[in-house]
Amino acid sequence: MTTQQQLQALLARNEFENLIAEIRLICLQAPNDQHGNDLVLLVAQYNAFLENEAKLYAADRDVALAKVTDSFQDFIQLLDIPKGDATQAEWFKKQQKNAVEEIVQSPWRWSVLIAVLSLLLLLIGQLRVQQTDFELKARVKKIGLRLAQDWSIGAGYDQFLSRFELENAAAIPTLPAWPVNDAFVGLQGGRIQLNALPIEAGQSITLEADKQECILQLANGSTRIQLDLLGTRLSLPDLGLDTLLGEIETGDESLNLQSSLAPKIWLSVHDSLPLVLPELQVDSIDFNYKAEINPEEKADSSGLLSGFIQVDQGIHQLSKGSGLSLGGLQSAILEIKPQNGGFDLVLRGEARHLSTAYLGQRSNLMPTWLQYFRQNQAFLFYFSSLCALFAVLFPLRNWFIKAKN
Structure with a gap:
């Protein structure tokens, strides 16, 4: 946008033709009858000076030119344009102030206010919050997790199993030779006490329930398992080994197992001794899984059996087979309890994305700002x-x- 300072620079260099062209452009962009009439008079004054310039003495010519210059100078100061680069922000501020004053003094001011308030209500009724608290209580068949902190099953409490199996075992330190890669290890009978099954933070795992059995699989990591055995039969089909560990006479026998990458672990318990899974912190959870056992299942199935999710004091029921997406989890604490061929879980935390899907219809559970303010x-x-x-x-x-x- 042309400023008064730029017009005055043209005037100082006596570039009247360029100055008149710039002023005409300004008048076209912001029509003003008074400015238009004044410009006509200025152009006429300038043309009269040009006609008489050759007839005037030098002193008289300077006086006539000064009058023309003063007329243009006064006119430039009347133009409603910024004074210069340094004061352009002040000019815009002045224009905004004038616009506000015009609206306030206008008879339509209440209509404008109602329109602005209606638009504001419409926006906060459509825009959704970026993050919200939630609590999920559900019963599931299978879930996928990514750990936010280290997690260990069996550490610090007595966890007894009726059967333990490990697929993709890398080594048993007590055996002198281990010629088979990714072997299968089975433990059954007697007393099997799981002392530690640690999983490092950042690992992705899958948990699946089947009657009194919990199936745990790591996506890409490994683990080292510690057990105490008494009267337990160790089976290594790949090595043709079947032996009894922890005889009554000698007492408990410790067994350490080192898995290779992506191991699969079966943990079975007696009816009277439930499997205890400690509380864990997760940064990702997924209830969908690929069908592997039953080819009649859909390629992508939901492990949700029932439950509800509470979001900002609003409760949403979850039906069997519902899809649930939780994204951007922060400080999410998961309590999980294996029971009757499934998992009863409680998940609390903050999420940046919450949505459900059922029978092809997806619902966004993130509250709008209007719902947030109301609750x-x-x-x-x-x-x-x-x-x-x-x-x-x-x-x-x-x-x-x-x-x-």
Whole structure:
């Protein structure tokens, strides 16, 4: 945008033709009858100077040119354009202030206010919050997790199993030779105590329940398992080995197992001794899985059996086969309990994305800003108090201004 400073620079160099062209362009962009009439008079004054220039003495010519210059200078100062680069921001601020004053003084001001408020309500009724708290209580058949912290099954408490199996075993340190890669190890009978099954943070695992059995599989990591055995039969089909460990006479026998990558582990328990899975922190959870056993299942099935998810005081029921997507988990704590061929779980935390899908229909569970404000009573209380305080103090401000004047 042309500024007064730029026009004055043309005037200082006596570039009247370019100056007149710039002024005409400004008048076309912002029509003003008064400015248009004044410009016609200025051009006529300039043309008269050009016609008489050759007839004037040098002193008289300078006086006539000064009058033309002063006329243009006065006209430039009347133009409603920025004064210069340094004051352009001030000019825009002035224009905004004038526009606001025009709206305030306009008879349509209440219509404009209602329109702005309606638009604001429409926006907060459509825009969704970026993050929300949630609580999920559900019964599931199979889930996928990514650990946010180290996790260990059996550490710090007595976990007894009726059967233990490990697929993709890499080594048993007590055996002198281990010629087979990714062997299968089976433990059954007697007393099997699981002391530690650690999994490092960042690992992705799958948990699946089948009657009294829990199947755990790591996606790409490995683990080292520690057990105490008494009267337990160790089976290594790949090595043709079947032996008894932990005889009654000698007492418990410790067994360490080292898995290779992506091991699969079966943990079976007695009916009277439940499997305890410690609380864990996760940064990702997935209830969908690829059908592997039953080819009649859909390629992507949901492990959800039932439950509900509470989001910002709103409860959403989950049916069998519902898809549930939880994205951007933060500080999510999972409590999981194997029971009757499934898992009863409680997941609490914050998420950046929540949605469900059932029979091809997807629903976004992230609350809108309007729902957020409605559910948060504390926010409504403080906002209402602030509005009431403003309604009391604003008239008093006007009264003080009038009294001071």
